[in-house]
Amino acid sequence: xxxxxxxxxxxxxxxxxxxxxxxxxxxxxxxxxxxxxxxxxxxxxxxxxxxxxxxxxxxxxxxxxxxxxxxxxxxxxxxxxxxxxxxxxxxxxxxxxxxxxxxxxxxxxxxxxxxxxxxxxxxxxxxxxxxxxxxxxxxxxxxxxxxxxxxxxxxxxxxxxxxxxxxxxxxxxxxxxxxxxxxxxxxxxxxxxxxxxxxxxxxxxxxxxxxxxxxxxxxxxxxxxxxxxxxxxxxxxxxxxxxxxxxxxxxxxxxxxxxxxxxxxxxxxxxxxxxxxxxxxxxxxxxxxxxx
Numbered sequence: 001x002x003x004x005x006x007x008x009x010x011x012x013x014x015x016x017x018x019x020x021x022x023x024x025x026x027x028x029x030x031x032x033x034x035x036x037x038x039x040x041x042x043x044x045x046x047x048x049x050x051x052x053x054x055x056x057x058x059x060x061x062x063x064x065x066x067x068x069x070x071x072x073x074x075x076x077x078x079x080x081x082x083x084x085x086x087x088x089x090x091x092x093x094x095x096x097x098x099x100x101x102x103x104x105x106x107x108x109x110x111x112x113x114x115x116x117x118x119x120x121x122x123x124x125x126x127x128x129x130x131x132x133x134x135x136x137x138x139x140x141x142x143x144x145x146x147x148x149x150x151x152x153x154x155x156x157x158x159x160x161x162x163x164x165x166x167x168x169x170x171x172x173x174x175x176x177x178x179x180x181x182x183x184x185x186x187x188x189x190x191x192x193x194x195x196x197x198x199x200x201x202x203x204x205x206x207x208x209x210x211x212x213x214x215x216x217x218x219x220x221x222x223x224x225x226x227x228x229x230x231x232x233x234x235x236x237x238x239x240x241x242x243x244x245x246x247x248x249x250x251x252x253x254x255x256x257x258x259x260x261x262x263x264x265x266x267x268x269x270x271x272x273x274x275x276x277x278x279x280x281x282x283x284x285x286x287x288x289x290x291x292x
Contacts, residue, residue: 037100038112040064040123045114047077057081064123067112075111078122092120101171106164108184108198124198131157131183131195135254149253153190154281158247160195165243168197169236176234178242179223180249222257226271244290245276251286252279 044065052059057080063072080092099110099122114121129137141148161183168175175197186194225241227233245257257276258266278287 037096037110038067040067040112040114042114042121045077045121045123046072051076057084061126064112067123073111074126076124076126078124080120089120092122096120096122098173102167104164104167106160106194106196107167108196127184127186127196127198128188129185130181131185132180132249132254134185134188135180135250139253147188151281151283153193154250155286156193157195157250161197161243161246164195164197165239169239174234174236175239175242176228177220177223178239178246179220180246180254183246221263221266221270224270229267229270247286247290248276248279248282251281253281255279 044067046063046065048061048063050058051061057078060077060079062075062077064075065072067073067075080088084092096110096113099108102109108127109125110122111125112123114123128134135149138147138149161178164183165175165178178197182198184196184198186192186196220242221229223242223245225238228238228241248257249255258269261269275291278284282290
């Protein structure tokens with residue numbers, strides 16, 4: 001296909017030496033020539049409905065033709081606004097670089113990238129909705145409704161995310177921002193539903209009210225382990241802490257962790273070895289696992 005170009009990771013433009021805030025690669029152990037990014041032209045893309053918007057980014061549904069098949073392919077298009085800084089553009093390309101490494105059923109797939117004159121566009125597989133929204137929407141269902149979430153459904157979601165985390169750990173990646181807002185579901189249909197980890201690096205803009213701002217940037221303190229709060233240390237073990245909080249989110253159908261405390265109080269509470277309470281949907285054995 002003459003209108004599709006392959007670019008290796010080293011050929012993607014850079015505008016500075018900025019480390020991604022949401023996904024930290026502690027050690028890259030990849031064949032850099034093995035994974036390439038498909039470059040598509042803007043004329044191949046048709047923008048549809050706006051599905052998300054923040055101060056620095058916009059997310060659309062749309063289609064791309066001549067990507068993996070001749071017919072238009074439904075996708076999600078993520079783009080920076082025209083007023084994005086050079087640092088934000090660099091982090092945008094960093095996200096593309098990181099995602100180009102991932103090949104896993106439970107990790108959102110980056111299909112291609114469009115190098116627009118104003119800003120780059122990321123072309124991602126189409127996913128219905130983020131997990132946080134899905135969980136909160138499910139609160140309106142009656143137990144007799146076919147779409148009502150059962151305990152087995154919630155446990156399956158936890159297992160899907162655990163598979164994501166295991167995969168990233170094997171690649172020596174530390175995510176640093178595990179939370180339901182950063183997971184997506186492939187379908188509302190129980191038989192086809194898969195939870196995927198996605199949004200590596202850009203969700204802080206849309207969900208900025210769930211991050212605590214300091215001079216060093218925005219931090220998801222309600223999902224952070226004590227060593228991350230005190231010393232800024234992020235490891236696979238701090239991801240395990242965040243995964244436990246994510247489990248609590250799932251079992252509580254999307255409640256905000258430590259909802260009765262402000263950010264300062266959350267930090268003090270966690271540093272004093274405080275833990276999240278057991279929610280109504282939490283089986284005792286699962287809650288015990290979460291506390292570990």
